Amino acid sequence: MKPYLLAVLMNMRDQLQRSREWGIFLIRIIFLCFMILIFHKFWLVLKAGETHMVIDPVSFLSYLTVGAGLQFSRPEGRVKEIEEEVRTGNIAYRFIRPIHFVLLNFCECLGVYFARLPILFCVGTGMIYLLTGSFPPINPLYLPIVLGLLILSACFASLCMVFIGLSALYFYDPLPFFWIVQKCEYVLGGLFFPIIFYPEWFQKICLMTPFGWTGYGVSSLIYDFSFDNALTVFLHLIAWNALLLGALLALYKTVQKKVCVYG
Amino acid sequence: MDKLIYYQQLIKTGYKQAFALKKVFILRVLFMILNNLMLLYAWHLMFLNFSTIHSWTFNDFMFMTGLVVLTFSIWPIFFRGIGIHLMRLIENGELDSFLVIPRHVLFSVGCSVCDPSGIGDFITGILLIFFSGLVSLSNLPMVFCFIFSGICVFLTINILISTLPFFIKNSSDIGERLFYMFFNIAGYPGSIYSGYLKLIFCTLLPVGFISILPVELMHNFSGTVFMFLIVASICFLSLSIFIFSYGLKKYESGNRFNIHH
Numbered sequence: 415m416k417p418y419l420l421a422v423l424m425n426m427r428d429q430l431q432r433s434r435e436w437g438i439f440l441i442r443i444i445f446l447c448f449m450i451l452i453f454h455k456f457w458l459v460l461k462a463g464e465t466h467m468v469i470d471p472v473s474f475l476s477y478l479t480v481g482a483g484l485q486f487s488r489p490e491g492r493v494k495e496i497e498e499e500v501r502t503g504n505i506a507y508r509f510i511r512p513i514h515f516v517l518l519n520f521c522e523c524l525g526v527y528f529a530r531l532p533i534l535f536c537v538g539t540g541m542i543y544l545l546t547g548s549f550p551p552i553n554p555l556y557l558p559i560v561l562g563l564l565i566l567s568a569c570f571a572s573l574c575m576v577f578i579g580l581s582a583l584y585f586y587d588p589l590p591f592f593w594i595v596q597k598c599e600y601v602l603g604g605l606f607f608p609i610i611f612y613p614e615w616f617q618k619i620c621l622m623t624p625f626g627w628t629g630y631g632v633s634s635l636i637y638d639f640s641f642d643n644a645l646t647v648f649l650h651l652i653a654w655n656a657l658l659l660g661a662l663l664a665l666y667k668t669v670q671k672k673v674c675v676y677g
Numbered sequence: 678m679d680k681l682i683y684y685q686q687l688i689k690t691g692y693k694q695a696f697a698l699k700k701v702f703i704l705r706v707l708f709m710i711l712n713n714l715m716l717l718y719a720w721h722l723m724f725l726n727f728s729t730i731h732s733w734t735f736n737d738f739m740f741m742t743g744l745v746v747l748t749f750s751i752w753p754i755f756f757r758g759i760g761i762h763l764m765r766l767i768e769n770g771e772l773d774s775f776l777v778i779p780r781h782v783l784f785s786v787g788c789s790v791c792d793p794s795g796i797g798d799f800i801t802g803i804l805l806i807f808f809s810g811l812v813s814l815s816n817l818p819m820v821f822c823f824i825f826s827g828i829c830v831f832l833t834i835n836i837l838i839s840t841l842p843f844f845i846k847n848s849s850d851i852g853e854r855l856f857y858m859f860f861n862i863a864g865y866p867g868s869i870y871s872g873y874l875k876l877i878f879c880t881l882l883p884v885g886f887i888s889i890l891p892v893e894l895m896h897n898f899s900g901t902v903f904m905f906l907i908v909a910s911i912c913f914l915s916l917s918i919f920i921f922s923y924g925l926k927k928y929e930s931g932n933r934f935n936i937h938h
Contacts, residue, residue: 441858463727593709
């Protein structure tokens with residue numbers, strides 16, 4: 415376990431120490447602030463047009479901060495790096511190392527999430543307070559549970575990225591699949607709008623996919639926490655993570671057999 | 678004329694290269710269309726719930742999205758080299774091979790790379806504008822002006838971001854993020870912006886030139902606003918080219934000559 419733990423820690427440290435990473439991260443922070451500002455306006459406009467809103471502005475913005483925080487913490491470049499390794503065949507040199515390629519990449523992604531998520535949440539919380547005068551409506555005692563579930567969400571996203579990267583074996587350029595997964599997170603995961611805004615039949619479809627649980631499932635706990643809900647989200651996240659990990663390991667075995675050195 | 682033929686040949690070569698992997702080419706185009714339609718569908722569901730967002734209907738939103746996507750698509754189709762590619766060339770000191778060509782560096786680099794996914798955006802944009810129901814024969818010239826203005830704005834942002842490495846070292850990744858941030862902000866209904874935010878988006882950060890003003894002009898035409906839109910877009914573009922030319926004087930060669938296609 416030690417090398418994997420070190421991979422998480424090293425990536426966390428890289429994110430926090432390198433000025434180049436900070437530059438990119440700063441843009442993400444500014445973008446998050448813009449998003450919160452835009453969605454605050456958006457809520458006000460919706461409120462002005464509708465007599466009944468199902469969600470108050472603090473809950474709406476807190477929901478957005480969790481979802482957007484997860485999105486903006488994502489190490490997107492990882493897909494390209496893995497894809498490049500598969501395409502050139504350089505991945506073959508990784509097979510002989512005593513560290514599992516999939517787990518190493520997964521841990522490196524997690525390290526980035528661990529470094530970025532807390533900062534984005536703090537900035538988001540500050541913005542929410544500036545705009546509404548209130549903090550996210552969650553009991554601080556429940557916060558560790560939500561954070562734990564967020565880590566499971568981040569695990570799913572990390573596994574997804576490694577999976578898409580490895581699928582370069584079949585598709586040569588798997589980036590289009592990454593776009594679609596991203597859009598699934600937006601739409602089916604209710605990244606910016608809680609899926610309660612959607613018609614009921616579409617909400618059911620969303621919750622049949624993993625994105626409904628990694629996005630809406632976790633984010634909605636910030637304003638509607640209950641142990642029952644948290645347990646349901648936890649079980650779904652574990653199941654989807656296990657499923658994806660299984661598929662990923664199977665794909666990795668195929669890559670080991672079929673990859674061509676020098677592409 | 679010679680210059681046009683040169684740029685045309687550059688673009689043609691880029692597409693020949695991209696089309697060498699036919700399946701990848703088609704996959705990128707199709708998935709980009711699907712990608713755009715998925716997001717539009719989510720907004721459609723939102724509009725089903727609220728019917729209008731500050732007086733904007735789904736048709737208005739469709740028109741806006743079409744305009745954003747169509748004007749954005751011109752960049753990957755014709756000028757994909759401007760942006761991250763150009764920033765990397767500047768950062769690595771590899772711009773020399775373009776500097777010795779008697780053509781404008783910006784457009785030579787811009788036309789040297791192409792991205793087929795832009796074709797998907799282009800098709801989506803045309804379809805959305807057409808099916809929005811806002812376009813008729815009488816306002817078609819105006820729509821073309823909006824498209825022209827949108828292209829100018831996206832190119833301006835791209836060119837300005839491409840000049841970053843002249844002034845700040847290792848800024849290519851930051852620049853790329855900035856551009857996508859700008860594109861993402863342009864994707865929300867312009868009707869939600871008011872007050873200082875609208876002012877910022879219609880001046881300093883001209884997202885409003887694509888996502889706010891065109892739809893407003895389609896409903897309530899104002900000659901002054903229309904002229905402002907067109908003239909300001911051209912001024913922005915000219916200014917960005919000027920800033921790039923100024924930045925180019927600060928370029929430091931890496932003494933690495935590469936042969937480019």
